Amino acid sequence: MDYILESLSDTPLVGFTVLLLVILTVPPVFEQLRLPGLVGLLVAGVVLGPDGLGFLDPGSEAMKLLSDIGKIYLMFVAGLEIDLMEFHKTRNRSLGFGLATFLVPLIFGTVVGQGFGFGLNASILIGSLLASHTLLGYPIVNRLGVTGNEAVTVTVGATIFTDTAALLVLAICISIHAGEFSATSLIIQLGALAIYAVVVLYGFAQAGKVYFRRTGNDEGNQFLFVLLAVFLASVGAQVINIDQIVGAFMAGLAVNGVVGRGPVQEKVIFVGSTLFIPFFFVGMGLLLSVSSFIETLTTGFWLTVAIVGALISSKFLAAWVAKLLYRYNWHETLSMWSLSLPQVAATLAATLAGVNAGLLTSDIFNAVIVLMLVTSVLGPIITSRAARHLTIPKTTIEVEEEVWGLRTDDSIGPPSEETQSALPFTVVVPVHNPHTERYLIEAGALLARHEAGVLIPLSIAKSHIHMDDPELENELQKSRRLLQKASTVSQELRTKAKPIVRIDDDIAHGICRAAREYHANLIVMGWAEMTGFRARLFGNVIDSVFWSTHCPVAVMRLLDEPMQIRRILVPVKNLTAQALRPVGFAQLLADTNQASITLLHVCDRQTTKDQILEFESELTTVLAATPFHVDITIQTTPEDNVAQGILKAARNHDLVILRSLRRRTAGGLAVSDVTTEVLSKVSGSVVLFGEPHHLA
Template identity: 55%
Template sequence: MLLIASPAHQEPIVPFVILLTVILVIPLLFERIRLPGLVGLLAAGVALGSDGFQVLNQESESMRLLSDIGLVYLMFVAGLEVDIGQFNQTRDRSMGFGTFTFLVPLVTGIGVGRLFGFDWNAATLIGSLLASHTLLAYPIVSRLGVVGNEAVTVTIGGTIFTDIGALLVLAICIGINAGDFSPLKLVILLGSLAVYTVVILVGVDRVGQEFFKRSGNDEGNQFLFVLLALFLASVGAQLIGVEKIVGAFLSGLAVNRVVGDSPVKEKIVFVGSVLFIPIFFVNMGLLIRIPAFIKNFTSPQLFGLTAAIVLGLIGSKFVAAFFAKLAYRYTWQEALTMWSLSLPQVAATLAATLVGYRVGMLTEGVLNSVIVLMLVTSILGPILTTRFADGLRTQNLPPEVLDLTAESGLAAIDPSRIIVPISNPDTERYLLEMAALIAHQQSGQIVPFAIAVHHGQLDTPQLQAAIKRSETLLDNAVNICKELNAEVEAVLRIDDKIAQGISRSSREQNASLIVMGWQRRSRFQERLFGSVIDSVLWASHCPVAVTQLLKSPSDMQQILVPVENLTQRSFAALQLAQTIATENQGRLIILHICDRKTSASKQAWIHSQLLLLSEKNHPAYESEVQVVPSDDVVKAILSAAHSSDLVVLRSSRRSSSAGGLLVGDITFQVAQQVPCSVVMLGEPERIARAVLANPNL
């Protein structure tokens, strides 16, 4: 084994540098060989720990601090990612399913614990580990367009009940394990916990609403407020004798409504996902001792424990979904989807396991068994969800859903007044040409828009120079619009922030569409620096077309529009592509990527519905429908894009995380790699929420 003996190795900053390197490199390498990045972090922890190169010591103060921050951040993000709105839609049934999928695994886990010789307290803690679940497969049901299905919504809402229930059981078990525990102390603990929960959920929410209202657009102070709420809640939980992860989860629920889907939430999740939460998983790897882990598979007793925990979880979650099927008269397809969604055990399970292991309630064998459980369920759950949820699309889509009617008002693009933010003279013309194409059919008006960015006094030479530059851009824009025979009205604004200036002016000008440019960057750069587009997408009242145009829009003859699912949320991008194809007398290709296991009859049904939709709405232009079976959606779209002039994508404004680690976004990956021009159409928040709230859309 390699032991670093340099004096520099004793410095706390050295382990941090090593951790940063691991977090940056290892997940990427594992994803290239089609293994989850989480597995890579655990493996790195094993390799760098006491049974490997002995580079990191999980007992060091710096490592324990960073790991603890990752632990509470993991549970905080789990609470933050819970969709309170969806829970409220089906509150009663969500609580019903939550009860089923909490109690059945809890009883099963207690039985497994008792069977393998654990006392009642430790057995109950093992049961609580199985009772929660992590919505690892949420991006899959979102991509398939079945989030509005009641069974899916109920499963998502049930997460609140299971996670809170599991953490309450953990708190009681840890309290009992501390010794000198009586019924009176149990009552005091539960009473303190009840008061504490109300204080956090109500107090933090109200204070947060007031603080965000008063702080305006100061995202820095808002971010610091959220962090303060997280760690104050964690410390408060410890003061009443409860584990800090309980406080972290409750604080996540408390600030959920405050931050919404704002850029502040994106930054909160980003910081945790790229730094603290990965460190937690590396630390979990440091706890794994290779001989003991191997013994879990070679020792009949430990192998039996591992098998019992894994099979007990899978079986009990199935029974819970079956109970929900009987109680709420769901179909088998819906019940199996609920089962697969509730299988993955990552966030709450790992956090509670670490707590139980640290206080000596859980053995190393249980720790290793839970690691195996996480690996199995985090792989099996998404695979099963892909298979079962796919069937919900045809099951829940009546023929009228495929009719893009003007009355629906949910997916239509209104080209009557299009704002075009102008900042770069090199891209100005193509942006205005694209806006003119869209506006032409209904004789819409183009509003070239420039911002003179300035902070402080309004009589400085710097502001005067910024105004002059903006006026030059607008004069040129007006001349281009006149060449294009488009009605034009230029607007100049002085503002201290670009994104807010665009959003506010689009509202003041009653814009129906925003067309803006985009530069391709890496995912890291996009998340860290690409806040202008993120902020506009979040705050705008109308659709936003984010474009990168490599040629004149008037020369675009082959238009490709990938359609993920047959729901109204796909139709705005389809309508935009239809408009461009019609104006250029070009050819539209509607591309749908389905699973390789999709039957030929189902592929034919999807093809016929998309063709019918295309012919009904725009019978004048030439169109083609392609249904392509593929396991790699990004690769299939990029392959079709090589013969296209423009790809039109729908950009989802919802970020998702799996156990706190960011999930790759198909739209982003395609936009980064596509060899031709691209338009990403983002929906305003009110429309996105309206579509999700209506199961028939």
């Protein structure tokens, strides 16, 4: 038996299989215990490592490679996910708070290092470990609907400064440690770093824009370009004697604006968060020695306490400085403190780089593991308590065509009067499944008839370069049969229709091109599998249409005739223009059939009555300016599980309209959201309302 286990442990394929099993099963268990899934991966690494079962060898070439790829990918995703638009909105205050929450922990950490006998270079590096932060609490403020609060926006923006500055300090400290310190060598290193930063941040960004423009919709090659950029930047960083994670982070910032919030970015983040990043955290667990960890908590107890105490107190002091400078209240101050408290991604990666360079000891590594555990639990707890009392942002929405209407052009403002008069309201309905075609055509026809517009039933005859004539003719015949049925339904509902057949090698792009050519105001589509591994990795037609279209998209799963829909449920999270556009669509749909609408606001159980009344009052004010005359009820439900609150209310309604949200993972493993859970469990009819990319 021992021989079999030993032979299996030497096989890289078995180790890879074990890693996949751990990634699949362990994080959900720890999340059920209200602990970060990444903590579970660390624990799994300890159990499977030399101090546990000994099944995985941290010194094997395969494990080193996977761990290095995960570390690089982790820092790349950290740069890629930073919202540069939000940073620009409050850049001055973000830079101010970023400077404070970087310098104060840097000073505290340096003092701790000096106090425990570390050299100046190592002490400064210890300080830089405390200076960055990971936004583990962001999903909490997002759930509470207070992401528009200035204190939250400033803290998110400060992440750019703290992570970049901390990694630059890491690069300088390691390069100084690698050779003899001198002013000349430091100047040379800084000069090389400056040239490298310009090449990566500017050169990669420009090259990416040119490549993406020339490749058009070729997402496969664009994905490979992004991977090449990150690993090329990492290799370049090593060439100039700085750590590879610095290059990976800069590459993320460089291609941030190139990939945007599109399908390529979603696939890049999904692959990293699902595979490579978990490898890194399991690898970290393999390096964690239980005996030395226990020894650190005993003989190195005060070092651990000092580091944890320095981090907590310094981050609080930085938030207090921001309070004084920008006149934030205590709830905003505590929210900024708690959001900047967790130390996970950048801190662990930088610590490992310092240990590998011989600049930091294993005691510091073990102390940082304790720091990660403490702050990853403490930060979100404080955030959940403090953020409940943040002021819900006042709506600044002008109730105009942008919110309630469905527009025909690509501009941010409403269409001109000439455009409105020249172009009728146009609804494009792609048809493919004969079993669901009738309900989709009926829905599109009702909307088009209500606006005195035109319905365009669309069938895509898919072809390819080697397709012979009989095969293409067969596709065309199927399309004609579908369109004949669509014409019949349109005539029954007395709606002007213009059926078209389009030959295209890509269904999604064919739909989007046709919609743009006919100046469509809305695309109505049928349902398809939207979760699952393949759909998330490679995407599907609905995903591609969402990302490529110029106009809103309504994906419908109708279990009854649209004319039978009398009660419509629309969950409303906040009062942004994006959140209210599904409400506008619901009013248009309800007005075609004299249906009633319930606007459901699921709030946290700790939300005060004043906050609930304020939200309902603002929503009522916005609805008062609507051009529709529809029976609307506002319902507020205190419920910690938002999805369950929506599902309970859906039982009493004929149709639920949900907003399609782009999912992003913050360097972690949480891949589910409210929309996904509701879609998988709701038993009635559903509409998933998606917006053009420039409005999302």
